[in-house]
Amino acid sequence: MRMLLHACCGPCSLEPTRILAQEGHTFDIFYANSNIAPRAEYERRLNTLRAFAQTIDVPVIEGAYDPAAWERTVAPVGESLLARRDAEAARARELGHAPTSVGELLDDEHRRERCRLCYRMRLKEAARQAKAGGYDALTTTLAVSPYQFTDVIREELDRAAEQAGVRAYFEDWRPFYDEATRRSRALEMYRQPYCGCRFSIAEAEATRAFIREQQHERKLRKQAEQAESRARAEEERQRKAQKKRAYAEKQRRKRAVLKRLRAQEAADKRAAAEATDAQDGGTAGAGTGAVSAHEHATRAAAAARE
Ligand code: SF4
Numbered sequence: 001m002r003m004l005l006h007a008c009c010g011p012c013s014l015e016p017t018r019i020l021a022q023e024g025h026t027f028d029i030f031y032a033n034s035n036i037a038p039r040a041e042y043e044r045r046l047n048t049l050r051a052f053a054q055t056i057d058v059p060v061i062e063g064a065y066d067p068a069a070w071e072r073t074v075a076p077v078g079e080s081l082l083a084r085r086d087a088e089a090a091r092a093r094e095l096g097h098a099p100t101s102v103g104e105l106l107d108d109e110h111r112r113e114r115c116r117l118c119y120r121m122r123l124k125e126a127a128r129q130a131k132a133g134g135y136d137a138l139t140t141t142l143a144v145s146p147y148q149f150t151d152v153i154r155e156e157l158d159r160a161a162e163q164a165g166v167r168a169y170f171e172d173w174r175p176f177y178d179e180a181t182r183r184s185r186a187l188e189m190y191r192q193p194y195c196g197c198r199f200s201i202a203e204a205e206a207t208r209a210f211i212r213e214q215q216h217e218r219k220l221r222k223q224a225e226q227a228e229s230r231a232r233a234e235e236e237r238q239r240k241a242q243k244k245r246a247y248a249e250k251q252r253r254k255r256a257v258l259k260r261l262r263a264q265e266a267a268d269k270r271a272a273a274e275a276t277d278a279q280d281g282g283t284a285g286a287g288t289g290a291v292s293a294h295e296h297a298t299r300a301a302a303a304a305r306e
Contacts, residue, residue, distance in 0.1 A: 005028070005140070
């Protein structure tokens, strides 16, 4: 088939163009994205897309860039949804219900309504272009990103194609998102940090801040856990050191007692030996000398006991 491929940016075009070509289709790329703000960002994405399209020799047709029309058509819904979401978030905060996931933070149901109108506007323009250019079918790279509402994209593609009288060719290219990310990085393509509209700039920033906050909380929790386990390990180390010191002290006391007992034993032996010698001497005729020697030995034994 000869198709018109509506493209939102270069990175999201990488896989659809490869797959369509492999399937034997021919196609032109249509860049219709009045949602992108500011203009410099719109041009940067277009230039990235053009540079890539040149490498595969596919023409890029630029639609009208009409941010004022987007502001008239989509932004009022975005504003009222934003006000509703902020009010609900404030109520939730009052009740102490902090969001626990990015989805909850951004409230997908609110965004869904705004994004539907945004898809509608762009795909309507693309369907008109496909009809005017005599293409067999219209398809879109919007179905690459898992951050978009794929079911809504499909509904809006069908709707726009039907209204324009062209065939809708829907492909869910989300399974190729990771490969598109890898290749776009390898090709050093410009990769935009937000979807496109001014609301999405704030949402992307809120998402990043939320993720940073959650990472910080995880880090603090981990540090607290580590500190707790370090304290437990220190406590265990202290307990073992205390036990070791108590054992060493017990051993020291034991050695001291044994030393005293051995000294006592030696002194007793000496005293006994001297007493025997004195007695032997006394029997030989030195009575007073024998008594003194015995006293001397007794004193020595007592001194050893002290
Ligand atoms: S988030 Fe993206 S799809 Fe949704 S309204 Fe904004 S630019 Fe459009």
